[in-house]
Amino acid sequence: MQRRTERSEQRVEQRTEQRTEQRTEQRAEQRPQDQPGATTPTVNRRTLLKAAGAGAAGVALAGAAGARPTRARQGGTTIRWWDYYNEGANNTAMQAQLQRYMDSHPGIVVERTTIPFADLKQKLLQGATAGELPDVAVIDNPDHQAFAALGVLEDLTERVTSWGQAASYFEGPWNSTTFEGKNYGIPDNSNCLVLWINTAIAGAAEVVPPTNWDELRAAAKALTAGDQYGLAVSGVKSEEGTFQWLPFLWETGADIPTIDSEGGRAALQLWVDLVAERSMSQGILGWTQQDVLTQFQNGKAAMMLNGPWQIPVLKQDSPDLQWQVTTIPVQAQGASILGGENYSIVAGGPNVDAAWELLTWTQQPENLKQYLSEAGKLPSRQDLAEDPYWTGDPVLRVFVEQLKVARPRAYGPSYPEISNAIQEAIQAAVSGQADVASALARAQATITPLLPSS
Amino acid sequence: MARSLTQTGTGPLVRPSRGIGLGRLRGLGGYLYVIPALAYIALTMLYPVYENLRMSVHDVNVRTFLAGDWPFVGLDNYRTLVDDPVFRKALSVSLIFTGGSLLVQFTLGFALALFFVRPFPGNGLLRALLLLAWMLPTVVSGSLFRWSLDGDYGIVNAGLEAVGLLDSGRFWLIDPDTALLGTIIANIWVGIPFNMVLLLAGLQNIPATLYEAASVDGANAWQRFRSLTLPLMRPVALSVLLLGLIYTFKVFDLIYVMTGGGPVDATSVLPIYTYQLSFEFFRFGQGAAAATLLLIGLVGFAIAYLWLSRREEIA
Incomplete structure (x- = not known):
C-alpha cells in the first residue's frame, strides 16, 4: 500500500537483470567447448571477442550471484516465492533473509520473483487459473481476505494452532490474516500512519x-x-x-x-x-x-x-x-491504520510443509529482528516491539506506540x-x-x- | 480482384463432378497457406472474445472465480449494467470524451496538415518535433498534463494568472466541472500529430495539377479548398476519423495516470469502469459484460468504417 509508480519503474531493472543472468549462464557453459579455438596461437579478432565476452560473463555472474539466490541446486526442495519488494532496503533485506535461510538449510532453494505492486493481484489471479502459482506469496494486508475468499490460499489453522505463537502478535495485523475464523497467513511487517x-x-x-x-x-x-x-x-x-x-x-x-x-x-x-x-x-x-x-x-x-x-x-x-x-491527534479515541504485508502459502502446492517451515523460521525473534531492522520495517509481534531497537529510537518509538491502536481493513472480500x-x-x-x-x-x-x- | 486471380489460376481444373482431383488439391493448397494466420487469429483474438462472452453470461465473482462452476445467469450481468447509473454515467463520459477529443484534434490536425503541405524552411524539423507528442509514452504525457494542470504549481494557472484571466488557483483535475475537460485537452494534444500525419499524406496525394487548373479557371483559395481539397480528402478524412474514434473510445492509460477516473467518477470512461469492475472489485462477470458492450460498440464503428470506405471506393 505504498508507492506504486516507483515500483513499476523497478520492474524493468529487475527483468533485465534476470535476462542478463540467463544469458551469462549459457555463455559460461559454452566456454569449455570454445577452448580448442582459444589454444590456437594466433589471436584473431574472433578469439579476442570471445575472451572479452567470457570476461564480461564472469563479471556479470559474480554480480548476479551476490544479487539473487535463484540458482537451483540439484536434489533439494525448491520453494517458489513471490513478493513485490523490488526496491531499496525492502528488496535487499528480503534477499538477505532468504539467503540466510538457504545457507542454514542446505537442500532448500528459495526461488524468489519480484513482481510490481500493481501487477501482483492480477498475476496471482492469472496464476490461479493457469495452475502456475508460487508456494509463498507476500500480499498487501487489505487484500488478504479477498484472496482467502478466492480459495487461492492454504488454510493454516491447524498448523497455527500447533505452532502456538498467535498470541504474540498485535491484534490488528493478526486479524488481517484471518478470514471467517480461519488462518490464512502470518503477518510479515506492519506499518501505520x-x-x-x-x-x-x-x-x-x-x-x-x-x-x-x-x-x-x-x-x-x-x-x-x-x-x-x-x-x-x-x-x-x-x-x-x-x-x-x-x-x-x-x-x-x-x-x-x-x-x-x-x-x-x-x-x-x-x-x-x-x-x-x-x-x-x-x-x-x-x-x-x-x-x-x-x-x-x-x-x-x-x-x-x-x-x-x-x-x-x-x-x-x-x-x-x-x-x-x-x-495522530485524537478525537474520542486514538487510532491509526494498519498497513503492511502478510505471508501466505498457496493452496494445494507440493511444498506446503517446507513453505510453512520457512515462514516460521522467519518469525523466530532473532531472525525477524535482523530482517525488520535491515528493511526499516516495524514488527507485528508484541514481544519484538518491546525490543530496545524500536523503543530506544525517538522516531521508531512513536510508530510502535501508534501501531498499538492501528486497525486493519478487514471488511470481507x-x-x-x-x-x-x-x-x-x-x-x-x-x-x-x-x-x-x-x-x-x-x-x-x-x-x-x-x-x-x- | 483477388477473386478473379484465383479463378483464372485454378478455374479450368475445378469441376465438382470430378471429385478430389489435382485442381481441388491445388485449391486446398491455397487454404493451407491461410491456416497459420487463421490459427493465430483464432488463438489470440477469437478465443479471448469467446471466453469473455462466456464469462459475461455467468456469475463470476470472487467466490466462484476459481471454483469454475460458474452459475449461468443469462443476460443478468448486462441488465445490471444497463440499470446501473454508474455505467450510464461512464458511457456518457466516454461519449463526451471521444466526441470532444475527435472534433478538436481532427480540426487542428487538418489545419496543421494544410500548413505543412507547403514547403518552407524548417518544415521537416517542425513536423518531427510535433510528432514527439505522439511518440511519448502515455504515462509521460499523462504526468506532464497532471502537473501542468495542478492548482498549486501548474504552468497553466501561472500562464492564465500572468495574463489576468484567472485570479486564484484553479484545480483543473480536482474540480468535477473541469476534470473531464483537462483529460480531453491532454488527449487532444496526444492525438493531433496522428491526425496531422495521416491527413498530410492524403493532401500530398492530391495532384498539384488540379490546383493549377483551378487557378487558371480563376478559383480563389477558399474555392480551391471547398471544391477540390475537401471532396478529395473525404476518404482519408473518414479513415482518420474512424481510426481516431476507435482509438479514443478505448483510451485508458492517459486518464488512469491523470485522475484515476476521479474526482468521484467525473472522468471514469467505460474502459476505466470496466477495469475497476474486473480487477478492483473482482466482479468478473459484470466486467466481462461491460467489455463485451465496449467491444460491440467498437465493432459497430469498424463495420461502419468498412461500409463507408467500400461505398467510397465504388463511388
Whole structure:
C-alpha cells in the first residue's frame, strides 16, 4: 500500500537483470567447448571477442550471484516465492533473509520473483487459473481476505494452532490474516500512519505538536502562509485516499459499517474544513502519499500524514530537513491504520510443509529482528516491539506506540469496492460536489450490502 | 480482384463432378497457406472474445472465480449494467470524451496538415518535433498534463494568472466541472500529430495539377479548398476519423495516470469502469459484460468504417 509508480519503474531493472543472468549462464557453459579455438596461437579478432565476452560473463555472474539466490541446486526442495519488494532496503533485506535461510538449510532453494505492486493481484489471479502459482506469496494486508475468499490460499489453522505463537502478535495485523475464523497467513511487517512535523517551520511559528483535532486545526492554520500549507494528506482516488482518511473515522468511534453517522460526518467535515480554511490544498485529492512526501520535503507542507517507509527516503534525500513524528491527534479515541504485508502459502502446492517451515523460521525473534531492522520495517509481534531497537529510537518509538491502536481493513472480500465508495465520498465532499451528509449517505447505501453478513 | 486471380489460376481444373482431383488439391493448397494466420487469429483474438462472452453470461465473482462452476445467469450481468447509473454515467463520459477529443484534434490536425503541405524552411524539423507528442509514452504525457494542470504549481494557472484571466488557483483535475475537460485537452494534444500525419499524406496525394487548373479557371483559395481539397480528402478524412474514434473510445492509460477516473467518477470512461469492475472489485462477470458492450460498440464503428470506405471506393 505504498508507492506504486516507483515500483513499476523497478520492474524493468529487475527483468533485465534476470535476462542478463540467463544469458551469462549459457555463455559460461559454452566456454569449455570454445577452448580448442582459444589454444590456437594466433589471436584473431574472433578469439579476442570471445575472451572479452567470457570476461564480461564472469563479471556479470559474480554480480548476479551476490544479487539473487535463484540458482537451483540439484536434489533439494525448491520453494517458489513471490513478493513485490523490488526496491531499496525492502528488496535487499528480503534477499538477505532468504539467503540466510538457504545457507542454514542446505537442500532448500528459495526461488524468489519480484513482481510490481500493481501487477501482483492480477498475476496471482492469472496464476490461479493457469495452475502456475508460487508456494509463498507476500500480499498487501487489505487484500488478504479477498484472496482467502478466492480459495487461492492454504488454510493454516491447524498448523497455527500447533505452532502456538498467535498470541504474540498485535491484534490488528493478526486479524488481517484471518478470514471467517480461519488462518490464512502470518503477518510479515506492519506499518501505520503518524503525523510528521517540520520542526524548523513549527519552531519558528511556535507551534507545538497537536494532540487533538482542535489543536490540529489550529496548528494547521498557524502553519499556513503564502504557498506553504499547514497540512498535507493524500485524498487521491485509490486505496491510498481511504488509507489516509480511515484513522480519522475510527478516532470518532465510528466505523465503516456506521460511516453515515455523527462520527463519520465529523471525520469528513474535518478534511472539508481544513481545505476550506486553506490549511490544506485542494490538490490533496490528486496527491498520492508520495506526492504528500514531496510537499513536505520542499517545505510546501509543514505537517503531513505518512508512514514509516518514508523514513529512509527522508534521511537520504533530505538530510537537512528537520522533522519529528507524533501520534495522530485524537478525537474520542486514538487510532491509526494498519498497513503492511502478510505471508501466505498457496493452496494445494507440493511444498506446503517446507513453505510453512520457512515462514516460521522467519518469525523466530532473532531472525525477524535482523530482517525488520535491515528493511526499516516495524514488527507485528508484541514481544519484538518491546525490543530496545524500536523503543530506544525517538522516531521508531512513536510508530510502535501508534501501531498499538492501528486497525486493519478487514471488511470481507468486497473491501476494494467499499474502499471505492469511501474514496468517492471523500472526493465529492472535499471538491464541494456534495455536502458531507449526502456524500456519506450515498457511501453508506453502497457499503451496507457489501459488508460480510456475519 | 483477388477473386478473379484465383479463378483464372485454378478455374479450368475445378469441376465438382470430378471429385478430389489435382485442381481441388491445388485449391486446398491455397487454404493451407491461410491456416497459420487463421490459427493465430483464432488463438489470440477469437478465443479471448469467446471466453469473455462466456464469462459475461455467468456469475463470476470472487467466490466462484476459481471454483469454475460458474452459475449461468443469462443476460443478468448486462441488465445490471444497463440499470446501473454508474455505467450510464461512464458511457456518457466516454461519449463526451471521444466526441470532444475527435472534433478538436481532427480540426487542428487538418489545419496543421494544410500548413505543412507547403514547403518552407524548417518544415521537416517542425513536423518531427510535433510528432514527439505522439511518440511519448502515455504515462509521460499523462504526468506532464497532471502537473501542468495542478492548482498549486501548474504552468497553466501561472500562464492564465500572468495574463489576468484567472485570479486564484484553479484545480483543473480536482474540480468535477473541469476534470473531464483537462483529460480531453491532454488527449487532444496526444492525438493531433496522428491526425496531422495521416491527413498530410492524403493532401500530398492530391495532384498539384488540379490546383493549377483551378487557378487558371480563376478559383480563389477558399474555392480551391471547398471544391477540390475537401471532396478529395473525404476518404482519408473518414479513415482518420474512424481510426481516431476507435482509438479514443478505448483510451485508458492517459486518464488512469491523470485522475484515476476521479474526482468521484467525473472522468471514469467505460474502459476505466470496466477495469475497476474486473480487477478492483473482482466482479468478473459484470466486467466481462461491460467489455463485451465496449467491444460491440467498437465493432459497430469498424463495420461502419468498412461500409463507408467500400461505398467510397465504388463511388
